[in-house]
Amino acid sequence: xxxxxxxxxxxxxxxxxxxxxxxxxxxxxxxxxxxxxxxxxxxxxxxxxxxxxxxxxxxxxxxxxxxxxxxxxxxxxxxxxxxxxxxxxxxxxxxxxxxxxxxxxxxxxxxxxxxxxxxxxxxxxxxxxxxxxxxxx
Ligand code: HEC
Numbered sequence: 001x002x003x004x005x006x007x008x009x010x011x012x013x014x015x016x017x018x019x020x021x022x023x024x025x026x027x028x029x030x031x032x033x034x035x036x037x038x039x040x041x042x043x044x045x046x047x048x049x050x051x052x053x054x055x056x057x058x059x060x061x062x063x064x065x066x067x068x069x070x071x072x073x074x075x076x077x078x079x080x081x082x083x084x085x086x087x088x089x090x091x092x093x094x095x096x097x098x099x100x101x102x103x104x105x106x107x108x109x110x111x112x113x114x115x116x117x118x119x120x121x122x123x124x125x126x127x128x129x130x131x132x133x134x135x136x137x
Contacts, residue, residue, distance in 0.1 A: 037088040043123060045087065045130025053124050054131050057117040066135045072109065077137045090129045091122060 033041060054066070061073030068075030076082055085093065097113040098105050105111075114120045120128070 033086050033088045037092040040088040040091040040122060040126070043091065043126035045126035045128070047127070047130040047134050050127035050129065050131030053120065053128050057115040057120060058128065066132060073111070074107065076132055077135050082132060083136060087126070087129050091125045094125045094128070095122070
C-alpha cells in the first residue's frame with residue numbers, strides 16, 4: 001500500500017515536472033496566447049523598422065511617439081490594454097482593429113484593421129509592436 005502511494009506520488013511529480021518543462025502555450029513573460037494568435041508567435045519584431053512603419057501609418061491618428069491625438073487614436077504610452085497583451089495577441093488585434101461598432105471600443109472612433117494600411121504585412125505589424133513596446137511609460 002505504501003509503495004503504491006509512493007509510486008503514484010512519484011508519477012504525479014514527474015508529470016508535473018514534464019508539464020512545467022514544456023511550458024504549455026504560455027509565453028515566458030505573459031499569459032497563454034489564444035489559438036488564433038499562435039500563428040504570429042514566431043514573428044520577431046524590429047523596433048527601428050517598426051518606427052518607420054509607425055510613422056508612415058499609425059502616426060496620423062496616434063501622434064508622434066504614440067502619445068495620442070484627441071478625437072483620433074488613443075495614447076499608447078500609458079495603455080493598460082497594450083501592457084497586458086502579449087506580442088502575438090497585439091499583432092492579432094492589429095489585423096482586426098476595433099471598429100466603433102465593437103462593444104470594446106472606448107472612443108466611438110474606428111481603429112481600422114492594420115491601421116487602415118492593408119499593405120502592412122504581418123511582419124510589418126510585428127515590427128510596429130516592437131516599436132510600441134519602447135513607448136510605454
Ligand atoms: C484612422 C485613425 C487610426 C489609425 C491610422 C490607427 N489607429 Fe490605432 N486606434 C485608433 C482609435 C480611434 C483607437 C481607439 C479605439 C477605441 O475607441 O477603443 C485606436 C486604438 C488602438 C490600439 C488600442 C489602444 C488601447 O489602449 O485600447 C492600438 C494598440 C492601436 N490603435 C494601434 C495602432 C497601430 C499600431 C496603428 C498603425 C499600424 C494604428 N493603431 C493606426 C485610430 C487609429
